[in-house]
Amino acid sequence: MSYDHQEIGDFASEADARDWAERNGLELRDLHLRARGEGSVTLSVRRSALGDTAPSDLSYGRRTGFF
Incomplete structure (x- = not known):
């Protein structure tokens, strides 16, 4: 089964x-992590986990953990 994911960053x-993800109330099973090298990762979240009220761009307002 394939799920549609939204890349977060x-x-x-x-x-x-x-x-x-925990700070934003997301379940770990809804995450998709892709290794980028040197320990860094790209995070995507299953769209169905975001719900209808999720902002269209969750990358806006990122606080910590990003490059």
């Missing part, structure tokens, strides 16, 4: 991406 580490 790059993080310095997998732990930083998971921390961001």
